[in-house]
Amino acid sequence: MTLVATLPALAVTVVVGPPLVDLLFDQPAATDANLVFGANYIAPRDDVTVQATLPLPVVTIKFIPPARAELLAQLPGLTVQSLVLRPSVPLNVGAGAGASLPGVVFTGEVRYASHTQRPTVGRTSHLWQVAKQTEDGAKQGQQDTAATPAGWKTFWRRTIAAPQGVDHRLPPVLASLPAQHRTGQQQARPFHDLTWFAHQDGTYLELARLSLFQNASRLRDATGFLHQDGDRTKRAGRVSPWQTARQLTQRQGSDFQSASPSAMGWRGRYQDAVPPPPGISIWVIPEPPAPQPCYTPSAHLLFAALAPADSHLLFVCENHIDSPPPDGEPVVVPVRRVYFVINNVSLHRVPDGAEVPVLSLSLSLDAASWAWGFEAQLPAKAEPLVVPGSGTRPVELIATVNGTDFRVLAENISRERSFGEAAVRVSGRGHNAVLAAPYAPVMTFSNTEGRTARQLMDDVLTLNGIPLGWTVDWGLTDWNVPARAFARQGTWIEALAGIAAAAGGYLLPHASTHTLRVRHRYPVAPWEWGTVTPDYVLPVDAVARESLRWIEKPAYNRVFVSGQDVGVLGQVTRAGTAGDALAPMVVDALITEAAAARQRGLAVLADTGQQIEVSLRLPVLAETGIIEPGAFVEYEDGSVTRLGLVRSTQVEAGMPEVWQTLGVQGHA
Incomplete structure (x- = not known):
């Protein structure tokens, strides 16, 4: 002191x-x-x-x-x-x-x-507490029944033995009445004349016996056959189509013959074990590695x-x-005969962490969107877990796909029921949707003093001067904005998107944290992609499906970019060209310096000429994870290796398979 x-x-x-x-x-x-x-x-x-x-x-x-x-x-x-x-x-x-x-x-x-804070300074409120014991007023749905022997009604009761008046099809004892006795099957009686049955014991009457087959009578005169024993007489002129064949010996040929034995050497991984020679064998058991302690001994x-x-x-x-910081080296997926992926997909509710059963799950994001799209199919029993209470915001969920967490809002809920099955469909957006309608109010944003574009975003993410808790990961070249040059009416996310679009950028939301990343649509001009180190290298063996589509756009090489009241007028021309193909003029109030005009002009001139839209479907590998928009991907197109910029990502999780589809923009 x-x-x-x-x-x-x-x-x-x-x-x-x-x-x-x-x-x-x-x-x-x-x-x-x-x-x-x-x-x-x-x-x-x-x-x-x-x-x-x-x-x-x-x-x-x-x-x-x-x-x-x-x-x-x-x-x-x-x-x-x-x-x-x-x-x-x-x-x-x-x-x-x-x-x-x-x-x-x-x-x-x-x-x-x-x-000093005492343990009893604050109170912890929860839905459950210690119940007070009470012994009166207990109500329950079941109680002991009173013994009432009279007044019982049952559907079944013991029958009364009534010797007369019993009427049923099968009596307990058959009356031995030979006359007027009818039954389906019974022992046939030896009455040959008056017995009415379809089957009975045959009578031993040789004369009246009829049968389909019987012993033939030995009558040689009346016996006729199609074939019979031939005449054994030695009559001349007897002709027969068949006769005794004579033995003819011929040589036979075959494609297969007896193989000659050939001694060959055999090799195998396993052979007969050899007994060890006399002596002493020392078996050293390696000690397992000691686990790394979580805490380093320290006195502080x-x-x-x-x-x-x-x-x-x-x-x-x-x-x-911690994951190592990016060193600029690309993630190269090796070529393997088989790619093994252990998929893990789960869905939990925030903030209590209750597990929500899920049948299928899909997530999507593109460069034109500022929030992840979310869709899921749940069993009918999971409906109470995602339905919000009255007057509250949608339920927030955490979708985990192979270790990557996505915080989403269950905004739209529908139920489908058919015979024998029922399902609940849930759709929504990422958790940064709270910065947009209908959750965010419509406000007027302006700057009363000179600020930079980055500072304008920080000012937007406040309410009455208090930060909202969201941070901005700025990835553009910053520029100065004079006082009263920025004026926009809308929600927070609309104001942020307007600031980023002024310099040719877009908003890339983080999957789980309160961070908004601002990235340029073309970090490097397409005519300079030959010097770019890709973020991911995908061999053709790792891609399950590939589709291409060629697009032809106007080949502009010059554009005028201008501000409004206090802005600048910039002329952006592609280097090495005559600048004779003029693109439509771009006017934005936030183009107040040359840095903003150059970035906006690059975004216009880069999206020209012949382009290729490629769709790559591949699993969520451990090397790559989920590849987000804005990453450079090098892939193989037959014998040609191409480089493209990821514009969209769609993840489809239907256990046990999880696939991601990348929309890659390339230039011919």
């Missing part, structure tokens, strides 16, 4: 150190290894306030810990009216005698102001965030693995 005293007036100057300091423990550690923060803790704030009476007017002296009240002894003749201290400041106070400070006259009272506690309201200490692993 630095103390500066000036008379006749007294002033105290305090120098406070940085908020991240080391904790110094003045007591040995406890045996249970718990950290106990007691009254000795001093927060970095003004804790000691002393009001004193001098020959001059009453002044206020502020001490910042770790100051001690003994410093008052350095001011002789000081009369203290009131003293406000924290318990962390050591001070001896007598009963009724005030503070014992040498050289200081104390005439008032000593009060300790402890600004470094607090990287403010203390929470619940006074809990949250420790973050110091050895977490």
Whole structure:
């Protein structure tokens, strides 16, 4: 602490150190290894306030810990009216005698102001609490039934034995009445004349027996056959089409013959094991690698965030693995015979994290959109999880596709039911849709003083001067905008899109964080793509489907770009051309400097000439992840290697398959 005293007036100057300091423990550690923060803790704030009476007017002296009240002894003749201290400041106070400070006259009272948060300062509200026990007024849907033997009604009861009047098709005992006895099948009776059955025992009457087949009678005279035994007589002139064949020996040929044995050497990965020779074999078992500790032993506690309201200490692993920063090298997908991908798709509700069952899922984004599109098909039982309450915003969901999180809003909900099945369809936009209609109000944006284009975006993302919590990742060349040159009416996202479009840019939303990226439609002019290092290199083996379409656009090579009231007039011409093909003039109020005019003119002249629209369908590989618009992709078109700029991305997740389709813009 630095103390500066000036008379006749007294002033105290305090120098406070940085908020991240080391904790110094003045007591040995406890045996249970718990950290106990007691009254000795001093927060970095003004804790000691002393009001004193001098020959001059009453002044206020502020001490910042770790100051001690003994410093008052350095001011002789000081009369203290009131003293406000924290318990962390050591001070001896007598009963009724005030503070014992040498050289200081104390005439008032000593009060300790402890600004330490107690566990009972705030209350935690939740939907469930400890129920109170009550023993009266219990109601339930089921109770013990009263025994009422009379008045029962049932559909079934025991039958009464009635020997007479039983009428049914099958009596329990058949009456032995040979006459007038009819049944479907029964034992045939030996009445050959009066028995009415379709099948009965045949009578042994040889004369009246009829049968389709019977033993033939040995009557040689009346036997006629198509073929019969030939006449064995040696009559001359007997002709027969068939006769006894004579044996003829001929040579036979065949394509296959007995192979001659040929000794060949055999090779195999497995062979007969050889018994080990006598001796001692030492088997060394390799020890598993020791796991990397999450916390590095250190004697210092470094607090990287403010203390929470619940006074809990949250420790973050110091050895977490961060993705390496981009080094400018392209992501090259190797050529493999088989590409293995383990797909993982899930859907959860924010903020309680309830899992929402999903049947299929699709996400889409293009350069003309500022939010991800979202569609999903859910089972009918998941309808209560996505239907919002009355007067509330749509339910926010987190869709995870192979490790990439997408925060989306379930805006449109419909249900379809057919015989034997029912499904719920949900569609919506990314979480940055809260900056657009119907959630954002229509406002008027303007600048009363000179600002840059980047600062205009920061001003738009405020409400009455308070930031909305969204950040801008600026990727354009910034330029100055004079006062009152920017005036637009609409929502937040419409104002941001207007600022980006003035210089030929567009908004690229982040999938899960509150970040809006501003990118140029053509980071590099198409006629200079030969010097571009691609972000991804895709072989033809990794692409499941490819389609091409040629487009012919006017070959402009010159365009005029102008502002309005306080703008500039820029003439942008493609280098190396005569500038004889003039594009329509572009007028925008935010083109106030040459940097804005050059970027807008590049966007106009780059979207000309013969172009190729390529559609590439490939899995979400671990090397590439989900490729977003704005990335340069190098792919193979037969024997030609082409370079294109991704303009759209569509992800289709229908377990167990997950595919992404890239819309790539190339130039011939």
